[in-house]
Amino acid sequence: AAAHPAEHPPGVGLTALVGLSAERILLADKVAAAKFGTTTPIVDPVREQQVLDQAAALAVQAGLDTTDTVTFFRAQIEMSKVVQQGLFDRWTAHPEQAPTERPDLATEVRPELDRITSAFIAQLAATAKLRATERRCHLERAVAVRIAARLYDLDQLHGQALRGAAEPVCPRHL
Numbered sequence: 001a002a003a004h005p006a007e008h009p010p011g012v013g014l015t016a017l018v019g020l021s022a023e024r025i026l027l028a029d030k031v032a033a034a035k036f037g038t039t040t041p042i043v044d045p046v047r048e049q050q051v052l053d054q055a056a057a058l059a060v061q062a063g064l065d066t067t068d069t070v071t072f073f074r075a076q077i078e079m080s081k082v083v084q085q086g087l088f089d090r091w092t093a094h095p096e097q098a099p100t101e102r103p104d105l106a107t108e109v110r111p112e113l114d115r116i117t118s119a120f121i122a123q124l125a126a127t128a129k130l131r132a133t134e135r136r137c138h139l140e141r142a143v144a145v146r147i148a149a150r151l152y153d154l155d156q157l158h159g160q161a162l163r164g165a166a167e168p169v170c171p172r173h174l
């Protein structure tokens with residue numbers, strides 16, 4: 001029992017953290033919808049730096065390693081771009097699947113991404129000890145990815161992105 005304290009029962013320890021990655025990956029659909037059919041490019045290096053700077057500042061406050069935290073957020077951003085490009089390709093090939101609403105990036109979508117950034121920091125801090133044990137981390141991550149893929153009903157594009165986003169959760173990376 002001591003090996004698995006009540007606050008981290010086996011098999012659910014990383015579900016909240018990985019669930020946030022899934023939510024962020026699904027938000028990429030809203031980001032893509034905001035940009036598709038406009039001149040706004042998928043890649044915005046200035047915004048990426050803002051996201052990483054914000055994550056780094058929150059990491060310091062939370063007592064997390066800044067470099068590892070930035071690495072983690074880089075992966076989240078990379079996977080957002082994978083999903084956005086995948087959706088652009090899909091919507092170009094099948095215009096009838098393209099979104100009919102265009103959310104506003106600055107006022108609707110990015111504030112949601114910022115809220116997820118804060119939630120990520122809290123979950124990274126809450127799971128730091130669990131993640132430090134390599135074998136346990138890999139097991140918990142695999143479970144959490146399967147749970148999130150089903151819970152959020154992810155298709156192949158989003159499922160692949162989730163696996164990429166969950167990669168830096170465990171040691172050698174974090």
Ligand SMILES: O=C(O)C(=O)C[C@]1(C(=O)O)C=C[C@@H](O)C=C1
Nearest residue numbers: 031042043044047048051077080
């Ligand atoms: O905010 C955007 O415009 C996004 O596309 C989201 C995001 C991110 O994941 O935070 C991804 C790619 C861009 O280069 C910048 C930021």
